[in-house]
Amino acid sequence: xxxxxxxxxxxxxxxxxxxxxxxxxxxxxxxxxxxTNVKHSMNPFDEIAVEEAIRLRERxxxxxxxxxxxxxxxxxxxxxxxxxxxxxxxxxxxxVVLPENAPAPEPLAxxxxxxxxxxxxxxxxxxxxxxxxxxxxVLGKQAIDDDLGVTGQMLAGLLGxxxxxxxxxxxxxxxxxxxxxxxxxxxxxxxxxxRLPVVITTDLRLNEPRYASLPNIMKAKKKPVxxxxxxxxxxxxxPQLTTLRVTEPPKRVGGGKVGSVQELVERLxxxxxxxx
Amino acid sequence: MASRETRLRALALxxxxxxxxxxxxxxxxxxxxxMRKLFEKNRxxxxxxxxxxxxKLGEYIKxxxxxxxxxxxxxxxxxxxxxGSSSTTDSS
Numbered sequence: 001x002x003x004x005x006x007x008x009x010x011x012x013x014x015x016x017x018x019x020x021x022x023x024x025x026x027x028x029x030x031x032x033x034x035x036t037n038v039k040h041s042m043n044p045f046d047e048i049a050v051e052e053a054i055r056l057r058e059r060x061x062x063x064x065x066x067x068x069x070x071x072x073x074x075x076x077x078x079x080x081x082x083x084x085x086x087x088x089x090x091x092x093x094x095x096v097v098l099p100e101n102a103p104a105p106e107p108l109a110x111x112x113x114x115x116x117x118x119x120x121x122x123x124x125x126x127x128x129x130x131x132x133x134x135x136x137x138v139l140g141k142q143a144i145d146d147d148l149g150v151t152g153q154m155l156a157g158l159l160g161x162x163x164x165x166x167x168x169x170x171x172x173x174x175x176x177x178x179x180x181x182x183x184x185x186x187x188x189x190x191x192x193x194x195r196l197p198v199v200i201t202t203d204l205r206l207n208e209p210r211y212a213s214l215p216n217i218m219k220a221k222k223k224p225v226x227x228x229x230x231x232x233x234x235x236x237x238x239p240q241l242t243t244l245r246v247t248e249p250p251k252r253v254g255g256g257k258v259g260s261v262q263e264l265v266e267r268l269x270x271x272x273x274x275x276x
Numbered sequence: 277m278a279s280r281e282t283r284l285r286a287l288a289l290x291x292x293x294x295x296x297x298x299x300x301x302x303x304x305x306x307x308x309x310x311m312r313k314l315f316e317k318n319r320x321x322x323x324x325x326x327x328x329x330x331x332k333l334g335e336y337i338k339x340x341x342x343x344x345x346x347x348x349x350x351x352x353x354x355x356x357x358x359x360g361s362s363s364t365t366d367s368s
């Protein structure tokens with residue numbers, strides 16, 4: 001009989017319902033933001049995060065990954081994104097429900113929510129005895145609609161955990177309680193070793209997410225989704241930043257063609273560009 | 277539709293393809309219409325091999341469509357987030 005691993009992993013995967021990648025972004029008429037009356041889906045980087053959690057469960061010895069939970073913070077429609085996460089293989093989900101027309105939550109508020117949720121779980125002796133502590137948080141490095149890319153780092157800071165961001169490869173050594181992550185950085189890659197618990201954010205090159213087949217979507221309807229209100233976690237979502245104005249970049253004017261290098265030099269001189 | 281088993285498989289395939297067809301990128305390509313015509317053309321098959329071949333063709337189309345979607349998404353994302361442009365932190 002195989003001895004059970006010394007530590008079982010509980011993975012939390014925050015996911016965001018973001019504007020779909022195929023939508024052409026337009027500024028809204030009031031110039032206060034983008035038009036959000038468009039198709040939404042799970043942020044592609046978060047899809048990669050969910051996929052990595054599932055692959056970890058497949059890669060590590062059976063039973064090492066005890067539970068994969070997806071969590072999302074947003075209006076009622078965020079439930080669709082959670083159902084997708086459940087359909088590709090998460091075990092359960094949690095939904096922090098925000099009011100329907102509330103302004104989009106800021107990364108710090110999201111990070112505080114996640115930290116609060118994790119601390120509620122990890123500091124409650126009864127919950128820990130029953131489900132264990134959250135050891136690993138995997139999320140996308142940034143959302144494709146705002147490209148802020150700070151939530152993971154803020155979360156690690158709030159929790160006091162290590163962080164391995166822009167991960168293109170993740171290896172977990174549960175016995176030693178460590179992860180070795182290859183990070184994508186300017187000019188190449190970097191390998192870091194972090195002790196558990198740790199926050200990992202995913203880069204595009206980490207993996208390719210699987211497709212949620214229809215039978216799995218049906219099965220996902222039976223998986224539990226925990227509903228939470230902001231008051232349960234004590235978080236205030238009032239934005240700290242005021243957006244003054246959002247405008248599109250100026251339309252591109254047509255260029256002209258020149259016949260020779262001489263002409264090019266003439267044109268540049270006319271435009272006021274002088275030699276150094 | 278010779279047996280109950282193949283009937284169930286055909287129905288499952290139809291539902292799956294229908295759901296996939298909703299996200300087809302080209303609005304002028306009548307995915308549902310074509311799919312329906314192909315299924316209706318084969319509804320009176322009785323030979324087991326023919327049914328098997330038809331189902332395999334359906335599976336093939338499903339996989340090709342999935343590949344189309346994932347490639348399209350991947351190409352778009354790769355263009356938007358080219359390698360080497362992601363990190364703004366030092367590697368200290």
